[in-house]
Amino acid sequence: MQAGPSIDFTQPTVPQLHEWLRGAIIRGELPPAARLSETEIGNRLGVSRQPVREAFIRLTAEGLTEVRPQRGTYVSPISLSAVLSARLIREAVESDLVRMLAETADDALLDRLDAEIDQQRAAVSRQDVAGFVALDDRFHRLLAEAAGHEAVWQVLEGLKSQMNRLRHISARAFDTGKLIAQHQAIVQGLRARDPAQAEAAMRRHLRELLIDMPEIASAHPEIFAP
Protein backbone atom coordinates (compact mmCIF):
# COMPACT_ATOMS: atom_id res chain seq x y z
CA MET A 1 0.00 0.00 0.00
CA GLN A 2 2.59 2.53 -1.04
CA ALA A 3 1.78 4.70 -4.00
CA GLY A 4 -1.81 4.08 -4.90
CA PRO A 5 -3.26 4.84 -8.29
CA SER A 6 -2.80 8.01 -10.24
CA ILE A 7 -5.88 10.18 -10.36
CA ASP A 8 -7.46 11.10 -13.67
CA PHE A 9 -8.26 14.74 -13.13
CA THR A 10 -10.68 14.84 -16.04
CA GLN A 11 -12.96 12.51 -14.10
CA PRO A 12 -14.64 12.95 -10.70
CA THR A 13 -12.12 11.94 -8.09
CA VAL A 14 -14.39 10.55 -5.38
CA PRO A 15 -15.49 7.50 -7.39
CA GLN A 16 -11.86 6.79 -8.29
CA LEU A 17 -10.79 6.94 -4.67
CA HIS A 18 -13.75 4.88 -3.56
CA GLU A 19 -13.14 2.13 -6.07
CA TRP A 20 -9.45 1.96 -5.34
CA LEU A 21 -9.87 1.82 -1.58
CA ARG A 22 -12.70 -0.66 -1.84
CA GLY A 23 -10.60 -3.02 -3.93
CA ALA A 24 -7.62 -2.66 -1.64
CA ILE A 25 -9.71 -3.50 1.41
CA ILE A 26 -11.39 -6.49 -0.21
CA ARG A 27 -8.09 -7.82 -1.50
CA GLY A 28 -6.69 -7.50 1.99
CA GLU A 29 -3.98 -5.03 1.02
CA LEU A 30 -5.57 -2.78 3.61
CA PRO A 31 -6.11 -5.28 6.43
CA PRO A 32 -8.69 -4.99 9.21
CA ALA A 33 -7.84 -2.34 11.81
CA ALA A 34 -5.50 -0.56 9.38
CA ARG A 35 -5.57 3.13 10.00
CA LEU A 36 -6.46 5.47 7.18
CA SER A 37 -5.77 9.19 7.20
CA GLU A 38 -7.67 11.68 5.10
CA THR A 39 -4.69 14.00 5.00
CA GLU A 40 -2.08 11.40 4.21
CA ILE A 41 -3.99 9.73 1.39
CA GLY A 42 -4.91 13.11 -0.02
CA ASN A 43 -1.32 14.26 -0.04
CA ARG A 44 -0.07 11.06 -1.59
CA LEU A 45 -2.53 11.25 -4.45
CA GLY A 46 -2.37 14.99 -4.95
CA VAL A 47 -5.92 15.79 -3.89
CA SER A 48 -7.31 17.54 -0.86
CA ARG A 49 -8.83 15.94 2.20
CA GLN A 50 -12.37 16.52 1.03
CA PRO A 51 -12.70 13.92 -1.73
CA VAL A 52 -10.87 11.36 0.41
CA ARG A 53 -13.25 12.07 3.22
CA GLU A 54 -16.25 11.59 0.98
CA ALA A 55 -14.88 8.28 -0.25
CA PHE A 56 -14.56 7.23 3.40
CA ILE A 57 -18.23 8.02 3.95
CA ARG A 58 -19.19 5.75 1.10
CA LEU A 59 -16.95 2.97 2.38
CA THR A 60 -18.43 3.32 5.84
CA ALA A 61 -21.92 2.95 4.39
CA GLU A 62 -20.78 -0.35 2.87
CA GLY A 63 -19.41 -1.53 6.19
CA LEU A 64 -15.81 -1.54 5.02
CA THR A 65 -14.52 1.25 7.25
CA GLU A 66 -15.38 2.89 10.55
CA VAL A 67 -14.92 6.54 11.38
CA ARG A 68 -14.15 7.30 15.00
CA PRO A 69 -14.55 11.04 15.42
CA GLN A 70 -11.42 12.90 16.36
CA ARG A 71 -9.58 9.60 16.48
CA GLY A 72 -9.21 8.27 12.99
CA THR A 73 -10.68 6.15 10.27
CA TYR A 74 -10.03 2.43 10.37
CA VAL A 75 -10.63 -0.54 8.14
CA SER A 76 -13.47 -2.52 9.69
CA PRO A 77 -12.67 -5.85 11.24
CA ILE A 78 -14.51 -8.70 9.63
CA SER A 79 -17.68 -9.32 11.53
CA LEU A 80 -18.18 -13.03 11.97
CA SER A 81 -21.93 -12.62 12.20
CA ALA A 82 -21.95 -10.38 9.13
CA VAL A 83 -20.20 -13.03 7.06
CA LEU A 84 -22.45 -15.78 8.34
CA SER A 85 -25.48 -13.63 7.62
CA ALA A 86 -24.21 -12.89 4.15
CA ARG A 87 -23.87 -16.58 3.48
CA LEU A 88 -27.32 -17.32 4.84
CA ILE A 89 -28.91 -14.62 2.71
CA ARG A 90 -27.14 -15.79 -0.39
CA GLU A 91 -28.27 -19.35 0.19
CA ALA A 92 -31.88 -18.35 0.74
CA VAL A 93 -32.05 -16.00 -2.23
CA GLU A 94 -30.00 -17.86 -4.79
CA SER A 95 -31.69 -21.16 -4.07
CA ASP A 96 -35.02 -19.46 -4.65
CA LEU A 97 -33.71 -18.00 -7.88
CA VAL A 98 -32.52 -21.29 -9.33
CA ARG A 99 -35.75 -22.94 -8.34
CA MET A 100 -37.61 -20.36 -10.38
CA LEU A 101 -35.06 -20.68 -13.13
CA ALA A 102 -35.51 -24.43 -13.40
CA GLU A 103 -38.96 -23.79 -14.80
CA THR A 104 -38.00 -21.11 -17.28
CA ALA A 105 -34.48 -21.90 -18.43
CA ASP A 106 -34.11 -22.28 -22.18
CA ASP A 107 -31.36 -24.03 -24.09
CA ALA A 108 -29.58 -20.80 -24.92
CA LEU A 109 -29.10 -20.11 -21.22
CA LEU A 110 -27.93 -23.63 -20.50
CA ASP A 111 -25.38 -23.42 -23.28
CA ARG A 112 -24.21 -20.10 -21.96
CA LEU A 113 -23.76 -21.54 -18.48
CA ASP A 114 -21.83 -24.50 -19.88
CA ALA A 115 -19.53 -22.08 -21.67
CA GLU A 116 -19.00 -20.19 -18.41
CA ILE A 117 -17.99 -23.37 -16.67
CA ASP A 118 -15.55 -24.12 -19.47
CA GLN A 119 -13.96 -20.74 -18.89
CA GLN A 120 -13.76 -21.45 -15.19
CA ARG A 121 -11.90 -24.66 -15.95
CA ALA A 122 -9.54 -22.81 -18.25
CA ALA A 123 -8.80 -20.23 -15.57
CA VAL A 124 -8.00 -22.95 -13.08
CA SER A 125 -5.77 -24.80 -15.48
CA ARG A 126 -3.69 -21.69 -16.05
CA GLN A 127 -3.58 -21.07 -12.29
CA ASP A 128 -5.41 -17.76 -12.67
CA VAL A 129 -6.99 -17.46 -9.23
CA ALA A 130 -8.14 -13.87 -9.58
CA GLY A 131 -9.65 -14.74 -12.93
CA PHE A 132 -11.52 -17.63 -11.40
CA VAL A 133 -12.97 -15.47 -8.65
CA ALA A 134 -14.20 -13.00 -11.25
CA LEU A 135 -15.75 -15.80 -13.28
CA ASP A 136 -17.38 -17.19 -10.16
CA ASP A 137 -18.91 -13.78 -9.58
CA ARG A 138 -20.15 -13.70 -13.15
CA PHE A 139 -21.67 -17.17 -12.95
CA HIS A 140 -23.83 -16.26 -9.99
CA ARG A 141 -24.76 -12.90 -11.43
CA LEU A 142 -25.76 -14.59 -14.67
CA LEU A 143 -28.18 -16.83 -12.80
CA ALA A 144 -29.78 -13.83 -11.13
CA GLU A 145 -30.11 -11.95 -14.40
CA ALA A 146 -31.55 -14.96 -16.18
CA ALA A 147 -34.19 -15.17 -13.48
CA GLY A 148 -35.07 -11.58 -14.33
CA HIS A 149 -33.70 -10.14 -11.13
CA GLU A 150 -30.55 -8.28 -11.90
CA ALA A 151 -31.42 -5.86 -9.11
CA VAL A 152 -31.24 -8.73 -6.66
CA TRP A 153 -27.65 -9.27 -7.62
CA GLN A 154 -26.81 -5.70 -6.67
CA VAL A 155 -27.69 -6.58 -3.11
CA LEU A 156 -25.95 -9.94 -3.14
CA GLU A 157 -22.82 -8.38 -4.56
CA GLY A 158 -22.39 -6.22 -1.49
CA LEU A 159 -22.68 -9.29 0.69
CA LYS A 160 -20.33 -11.28 -1.51
CA SER A 161 -17.64 -8.65 -1.09
CA GLN A 162 -17.49 -9.32 2.64
CA MET A 163 -17.07 -13.01 1.92
CA ASN A 164 -14.40 -12.31 -0.68
CA ARG A 165 -12.58 -10.24 1.89
CA LEU A 166 -12.37 -13.25 4.12
CA ARG A 167 -11.12 -15.39 1.25
CA HIS A 168 -8.33 -13.00 0.41
CA ILE A 169 -7.22 -12.32 3.94
CA SER A 170 -7.14 -15.93 4.99
CA ALA A 171 -5.26 -16.61 1.76
CA ARG A 172 -7.19 -19.79 1.69
CA ALA A 173 -6.67 -22.12 -1.21
CA PHE A 174 -10.23 -23.15 -1.96
CA ASP A 175 -10.86 -26.32 -3.85
CA THR A 176 -11.66 -24.86 -7.24
CA GLY A 177 -12.27 -28.31 -8.66
CA LYS A 178 -15.07 -28.88 -6.19
CA LEU A 179 -16.56 -25.46 -6.83
CA ILE A 180 -16.70 -26.12 -10.54
CA ALA A 181 -18.28 -29.52 -9.98
CA GLN A 182 -20.92 -27.82 -7.84
CA HIS A 183 -21.58 -25.28 -10.57
CA GLN A 184 -22.06 -28.18 -12.94
CA ALA A 185 -24.49 -29.80 -10.55
CA ILE A 186 -26.55 -26.62 -10.49
CA VAL A 187 -26.67 -26.45 -14.27
CA GLN A 188 -27.56 -30.10 -14.37
CA GLY A 189 -30.53 -29.43 -12.12
CA LEU A 190 -31.63 -26.65 -14.43
CA ARG A 191 -31.22 -28.82 -17.49
CA ALA A 192 -33.35 -31.49 -15.89
CA ARG A 193 -35.98 -28.81 -15.25
CA ASP A 194 -35.98 -30.09 -11.69
CA PRO A 195 -36.46 -27.22 -9.23
CA ALA A 196 -35.76 -29.33 -6.17
CA GLN A 197 -32.57 -30.70 -7.62
CA ALA A 198 -31.32 -27.28 -8.69
CA GLU A 199 -32.17 -25.81 -5.31
CA ALA A 200 -30.42 -28.60 -3.44
CA ALA A 201 -27.30 -28.19 -5.56
CA MET A 202 -27.21 -24.46 -4.91
CA ARG A 203 -27.72 -24.86 -1.18
CA ARG A 204 -24.93 -27.41 -0.98
CA HIS A 205 -22.66 -25.10 -2.95
CA LEU A 206 -23.23 -22.11 -0.72
CA ARG A 207 -23.13 -24.07 2.51
CA GLU A 208 -19.78 -25.68 1.92
CA LEU A 209 -18.28 -22.37 0.86
CA LEU A 210 -17.73 -21.29 4.45
CA ILE A 211 -17.59 -24.66 6.09
CA ASP A 212 -14.11 -24.03 7.40
CA MET A 213 -14.73 -20.52 8.62
CA PRO A 214 -14.54 -21.36 12.33
CA GLU A 215 -11.12 -22.77 11.66
CA ILE A 216 -10.04 -19.60 9.89
CA ALA A 217 -11.47 -17.50 12.68
CA SER A 218 -9.41 -19.25 15.32
CA ALA A 219 -6.30 -19.09 13.17
CA HIS A 220 -6.62 -15.34 12.56
CA PRO A 221 -8.42 -13.94 15.60
CA GLU A 222 -6.95 -10.48 15.08
CA ILE A 223 -8.87 -9.77 11.89
CA PHE A 224 -12.28 -10.43 13.39
CA ALA A 225 -14.53 -8.21 15.39
CA PRO A 226 -14.53 -8.78 19.16
Added chain:
Amino acid sequence: MQAGPSIDFTQPTVPQLHEWLRGAIIRGELPPAARLSETEIGNRLGVSRQPVREAFIRLTAEGLTEVRPQRGTYVSPISLSAVLSARLIREAVESDLVRMLAETADDALLDRLDAEIDQQRAAVSRQDVAGFVALDDRFHRLLAEAAGHEAVWQVLEGLKSQMNRLRHISARAFDTGKLIAQHQAIVQGLRARDPAQAEAAMRRHLRELLIDMPEIASAHPEIFAP
Protein backbone atom coordinates in the same frame (compact mmCIF):
# COMPACT_ATOMS: atom_id res chain seq x y z
CA MET B 1 -41.52 20.31 4.43
CA GLN B 2 -41.05 23.82 5.67
CA ALA B 3 -38.90 24.24 8.72
CA GLY B 4 -37.23 20.96 9.41
CA PRO B 5 -35.87 19.97 12.77
CA SER B 6 -33.72 22.11 14.98
CA ILE B 7 -30.13 20.98 15.12
CA ASP B 8 -28.56 20.01 18.41
CA PHE B 9 -25.15 21.60 18.11
CA THR B 10 -23.71 19.53 20.92
CA GLN B 11 -24.09 16.47 18.70
CA PRO B 12 -22.61 15.71 15.27
CA THR B 13 -24.85 17.32 12.69
CA VAL B 14 -24.46 14.89 9.81
CA PRO B 15 -26.29 12.00 11.51
CA GLN B 16 -29.09 14.36 12.52
CA LEU B 17 -29.49 15.62 8.97
CA HIS B 18 -29.29 12.12 7.57
CA GLU B 19 -31.92 10.72 9.86
CA TRP B 20 -34.26 13.61 9.31
CA LEU B 21 -33.99 13.51 5.51
CA ARG B 22 -34.24 9.72 5.45
CA GLY B 23 -37.46 9.77 7.43
CA ALA B 24 -38.91 12.55 5.32
CA ILE B 25 -38.19 10.64 2.12
CA ILE B 26 -39.58 7.36 3.41
CA ARG B 27 -42.68 9.05 4.71
CA GLY B 28 -43.16 10.67 1.34
CA GLU B 29 -42.89 14.21 2.64
CA LEU B 30 -40.06 14.54 0.18
CA PRO B 31 -41.60 12.87 -2.85
CA PRO B 32 -39.69 11.24 -5.71
CA ALA B 33 -38.03 13.75 -8.04
CA ALA B 34 -38.13 16.46 -5.37
CA ARG B 35 -35.14 18.70 -5.65
CA LEU B 36 -32.84 19.14 -2.70
CA SER B 37 -30.32 21.95 -2.42
CA GLU B 38 -27.26 21.80 -0.22
CA THR B 39 -27.29 25.55 0.17
CA GLU B 40 -30.96 25.96 0.89
CA ILE B 41 -31.20 23.20 3.49
CA GLY B 42 -28.02 24.38 5.12
CA ASN B 43 -29.29 27.94 5.39
CA ARG B 44 -32.63 26.84 6.71
CA LEU B 45 -31.11 24.78 9.49
CA GLY B 46 -28.24 27.10 10.28
CA VAL B 47 -25.41 24.87 9.15
CA SER B 48 -23.04 25.08 6.24
CA ARG B 49 -23.23 23.18 2.98
CA GLN B 50 -20.68 20.59 4.01
CA PRO B 51 -22.68 18.54 6.53
CA VAL B 52 -25.72 18.65 4.28
CA ARG B 53 -23.58 17.44 1.42
CA GLU B 54 -22.28 14.54 3.48
CA ALA B 55 -25.79 13.57 4.51
CA PHE B 56 -26.67 13.48 0.80
CA ILE B 57 -23.78 11.11 0.16
CA ARG B 58 -25.11 8.73 2.78
CA LEU B 59 -28.62 8.93 1.38
CA THR B 60 -27.32 8.26 -2.11
CA ALA B 61 -25.53 5.15 -0.86
CA GLU B 62 -28.89 3.92 0.42
CA GLY B 63 -30.54 4.58 -2.91
CA LEU B 64 -32.79 7.32 -1.58
CA THR B 65 -31.30 10.22 -3.53
CA GLU B 66 -29.35 10.82 -6.71
CA VAL B 67 -26.71 13.47 -7.22
CA ARG B 68 -26.47 14.87 -10.73
CA PRO B 69 -23.26 16.87 -10.88
CA GLN B 70 -23.67 20.56 -11.55
CA ARG B 71 -27.40 19.99 -11.81
CA GLY B 72 -28.80 19.19 -8.43
CA THR B 73 -29.64 16.47 -5.94
CA TYR B 74 -32.98 14.76 -6.33
CA VAL B 75 -35.04 12.29 -4.38
CA SER B 76 -34.82 8.99 -6.23
CA PRO B 77 -37.86 7.73 -8.01
CA ILE B 78 -39.03 4.38 -6.73
CA SER B 79 -37.48 1.68 -8.80
CA LEU B 80 -40.09 -0.92 -9.62
CA SER B 81 -37.47 -3.61 -9.95
CA ALA B 82 -35.85 -2.58 -6.69
CA VAL B 83 -39.09 -2.97 -4.80
CA LEU B 84 -39.84 -6.30 -6.44
CA SER B 85 -36.33 -7.48 -5.64
CA ALA B 86 -36.67 -6.35 -2.06
CA ARG B 87 -39.84 -8.35 -1.73
CA LEU B 88 -38.26 -11.42 -3.30
CA ILE B 89 -35.26 -11.25 -1.02
CA ARG B 90 -37.39 -10.82 2.05
CA GLU B 91 -39.50 -13.81 1.09
CA ALA B 92 -36.50 -16.03 0.49
CA VAL B 93 -34.66 -15.03 3.63
CA GLU B 94 -37.50 -14.74 6.10
CA SER B 95 -39.06 -18.01 4.99
CA ASP B 96 -35.71 -19.70 5.58
CA LEU B 97 -35.49 -18.07 8.99
CA VAL B 98 -38.90 -19.23 10.18
CA ARG B 99 -38.19 -22.70 8.90
CA MET B 100 -35.10 -22.81 11.08
CA LEU B 101 -37.02 -21.24 13.89
CA ALA B 102 -39.74 -23.88 13.80
CA GLU B 103 -37.20 -26.36 15.10
CA THR B 104 -35.75 -24.21 17.84
CA ALA B 105 -38.57 -21.99 19.07
CA ASP B 106 -39.25 -22.28 22.79
CA ASP B 107 -42.38 -21.32 24.64
CA ALA B 108 -40.96 -18.03 25.85
CA LEU B 109 -40.52 -16.91 22.26
CA LEU B 110 -44.00 -18.04 21.26
CA ASP B 111 -45.50 -16.13 24.18
CA ARG B 112 -43.55 -13.08 23.23
CA LEU B 113 -44.80 -13.28 19.66
CA ASP B 114 -48.36 -13.63 20.87
CA ALA B 115 -47.91 -10.53 22.98
CA GLU B 116 -46.60 -8.68 19.93
CA ILE B 117 -49.67 -9.63 17.96
CA ASP B 118 -51.86 -8.39 20.79
CA GLN B 119 -50.11 -5.05 20.60
CA GLN B 120 -50.65 -4.97 16.86
CA ARG B 121 -54.36 -5.49 17.41
CA ALA B 122 -54.40 -2.72 19.96
CA ALA B 123 -52.67 -0.33 17.57
CA VAL B 124 -55.23 -1.11 14.88
CA SER B 125 -58.16 -0.66 17.23
CA ARG B 126 -56.97 2.81 18.16
CA GLN B 127 -56.38 3.64 14.49
CA ASP B 128 -52.66 4.12 15.07
CA VAL B 129 -51.31 3.37 11.60
CA ALA B 130 -47.77 4.56 12.24
CA GLY B 131 -47.70 2.54 15.42
CA PHE B 132 -48.79 -0.55 13.55
CA VAL B 133 -46.07 -0.13 10.94
CA ALA B 134 -43.49 0.12 13.70
CA LEU B 135 -44.87 -2.98 15.39
CA ASP B 136 -44.85 -4.82 12.08
CA ASP B 137 -41.19 -3.94 11.75
CA ARG B 138 -40.53 -5.21 15.24
CA PHE B 139 -42.36 -8.47 14.65
CA HIS B 140 -40.20 -9.37 11.71
CA ARG B 141 -37.03 -8.22 13.40
CA LEU B 142 -37.90 -10.33 16.40
CA LEU B 143 -38.12 -13.42 14.24
CA ALA B 144 -34.70 -12.74 12.77
CA GLU B 145 -33.15 -12.17 16.18
CA ALA B 146 -34.74 -15.29 17.61
CA ALA B 147 -33.18 -17.27 14.80
CA GLY B 148 -29.85 -15.90 15.93
CA HIS B 149 -29.39 -13.65 12.93
CA GLU B 150 -29.87 -10.10 14.00
CA ALA B 151 -27.32 -9.06 11.41
CA VAL B 152 -29.60 -10.42 8.73
CA TRP B 153 -32.24 -7.97 9.79
CA GLN B 154 -29.87 -5.06 9.22
CA VAL B 155 -29.88 -5.97 5.55
CA LEU B 156 -33.58 -6.61 5.37
CA GLU B 157 -34.32 -3.31 7.06
CA GLY B 158 -32.72 -1.37 4.22
CA LEU B 159 -34.87 -3.25 1.76
CA LYS B 160 -37.96 -2.75 3.86
CA SER B 161 -37.50 1.00 3.79
CA GLN B 162 -37.98 1.04 0.03
CA MET B 163 -41.20 -0.92 0.45
CA ASN B 164 -42.38 1.40 3.22
CA ARG B 165 -41.75 4.33 0.93
CA LEU B 166 -44.16 2.85 -1.54
CA ARG B 167 -46.71 2.29 1.19
CA HIS B 168 -46.58 5.87 2.35
CA ILE B 169 -46.58 7.46 -1.05
CA SER B 170 -49.42 5.42 -2.41
CA ALA B 171 -51.22 6.23 0.85
CA ARG B 172 -52.59 2.77 0.53
CA ALA B 173 -54.87 1.53 3.24
CA PHE B 174 -53.56 -1.99 3.70
CA ASP B 175 -55.78 -4.57 5.26
CA THR B 176 -54.28 -4.64 8.72
CA GLY B 177 -56.70 -7.33 9.81
CA LYS B 178 -55.35 -9.65 7.15
CA LEU B 179 -51.77 -8.85 8.05
CA ILE B 180 -52.37 -9.68 11.68
CA ALA B 181 -54.07 -12.94 10.73
CA GLN B 182 -51.02 -13.81 8.64
CA HIS B 183 -48.74 -13.05 11.55
CA GLN B 184 -50.84 -15.39 13.62
CA ALA B 185 -50.56 -18.09 10.98
CA ILE B 186 -46.78 -17.81 11.12
CA VAL B 187 -46.74 -18.15 14.89
CA GLN B 188 -49.11 -21.07 14.60
CA GLY B 189 -46.68 -22.82 12.29
CA LEU B 190 -43.91 -22.22 14.80
CA ARG B 191 -46.02 -23.48 17.67
CA ALA B 192 -46.77 -26.65 15.73
CA ARG B 193 -43.00 -27.05 15.21
CA ASP B 194 -43.86 -27.50 11.56
CA PRO B 195 -41.18 -25.92 9.33
CA ALA B 196 -43.16 -26.38 6.14
CA GLN B 197 -46.24 -24.77 7.61
CA ALA B 198 -44.33 -21.84 9.03
CA GLU B 199 -42.49 -21.30 5.77
CA ALA B 200 -45.70 -21.42 3.74
CA ALA B 201 -47.34 -18.90 6.04
CA MET B 202 -44.40 -16.52 5.73
CA ARG B 203 -44.27 -16.81 1.96
CA ARG B 204 -47.96 -16.13 1.67
CA HIS B 205 -47.60 -13.10 3.94
CA LEU B 206 -44.79 -11.55 1.97
CA ARG B 207 -46.25 -12.37 -1.41
CA GLU B 208 -49.59 -10.73 -0.81
CA LEU B 209 -47.92 -7.66 0.60
CA LEU B 210 -47.25 -6.25 -2.85
CA ILE B 211 -49.90 -8.04 -4.79
CA ASP B 212 -51.48 -4.78 -5.89
CA MET B 213 -48.28 -3.02 -6.78
CA PRO B 214 -48.86 -3.05 -10.56
CA GLU B 215 -52.10 -1.25 -9.87
CA ILE B 216 -50.34 1.35 -7.77
CA ALA B 217 -47.68 1.75 -10.39
CA SER B 218 -50.20 2.55 -13.10
CA ALA B 219 -52.08 4.91 -10.81
CA HIS B 220 -48.93 6.87 -9.88
CA PRO B 221 -46.60 6.58 -12.86
CA GLU B 222 -44.79 9.79 -11.95
CA ILE B 223 -43.22 8.40 -8.80
CA PHE B 224 -41.60 5.43 -10.51
CA ALA B 225 -38.38 5.15 -12.42
CA PRO B 226 -38.75 5.19 -16.21
Added chain:
DNA sequence: GCGGGTTTACTGGCATACAAGTATGCGTTA
Protein backbone atom coordinates in the same frame (compact mmCIF):
# COMPACT_ATOMS: atom_id res chain seq x y z
C1' DG C 1 -42.92 36.40 -34.25
C1' DC C 2 -39.00 33.51 -34.20
C1' DG C 3 -34.25 31.42 -34.15
C1' DG C 4 -29.81 31.63 -32.11
C1' DG C 5 -25.96 33.23 -29.51
C1' DT C 6 -24.97 35.26 -24.90
C1' DT C 7 -25.45 36.52 -20.32
C1' DT C 8 -26.53 35.30 -15.74
C1' DA C 9 -27.84 32.83 -11.86
C1' DC C 10 -27.65 28.83 -10.22
C1' DT C 11 -25.62 23.81 -9.22
C1' DG C 12 -22.26 20.57 -7.14
C1' DG C 13 -16.83 19.40 -6.97
C1' DC C 14 -12.92 20.49 -4.75
C1' DA C 15 -9.53 23.24 -1.98
C1' DT C 16 -8.55 25.53 2.07
C1' DA C 17 -9.05 27.49 6.75
C1' DC C 18 -10.40 27.16 11.25
C1' DA C 19 -12.37 24.65 15.34
C1' DA C 20 -12.48 21.12 18.66
C1' DG C 21 -11.57 16.48 20.46
C1' DT C 22 -7.94 12.88 21.36
C1' DA C 23 -3.51 10.51 22.09
C1' DT C 24 1.08 10.86 23.59
C1' DG C 25 5.40 12.11 25.57
C1' DC C 26 7.67 14.79 28.89
C1' DG C 27 8.40 17.25 32.94
C1' DT C 28 6.85 18.18 37.44
C1' DT C 29 5.38 16.80 41.77
C1' DA C 30 4.00 14.14 45.68
Added chain:
DNA sequence: TAACGCATACTTGTATGCCAGTAAACCCGC
Protein backbone atom coordinates in the same frame (compact mmCIF):
# COMPACT_ATOMS: atom_id res chain seq x y z
C1' DT D 1 8.93 5.57 41.57
C1' DA D 2 4.33 6.59 40.29
C1' DA D 3 0.80 9.79 39.29
C1' DC D 4 -0.56 13.87 37.55
C1' DG D 5 -0.74 18.06 34.46
C1' DC D 6 0.28 20.01 30.34
C1' DA D 7 2.31 21.09 25.78
C1' DT D 8 2.07 19.35 21.36
C1' DA D 9 1.02 16.94 17.36
C1' DC D 10 -2.13 14.62 15.55
C1' DT D 11 -7.30 13.36 14.18
C1' DT D 12 -11.99 14.39 12.14
C1' DG D 13 -15.93 18.13 11.99
C1' DT D 14 -17.49 22.21 10.00
C1' DA D 15 -17.36 26.64 7.41
C1' DT D 16 -16.15 29.16 3.47
C1' DG D 17 -14.21 30.40 -1.00
C1' DC D 18 -13.41 29.44 -5.74
C1' DC D 19 -14.13 26.89 -9.97
C1' DA D 20 -16.35 24.57 -13.87
C1' DG D 21 -20.36 23.16 -15.74
C1' DT D 22 -25.46 23.49 -16.51
C1' DA D 23 -29.71 25.60 -17.80
C1' DA D 24 -32.81 28.98 -18.45
C1' DA D 25 -33.78 33.62 -19.25
C1' DC D 26 -32.49 37.15 -22.26
C1' DC D 27 -31.38 40.09 -26.01
C1' DC D 28 -30.53 40.75 -30.71
C1' DG D 29 -30.88 40.14 -35.57
C1' DC D 30 -33.78 38.60 -38.95
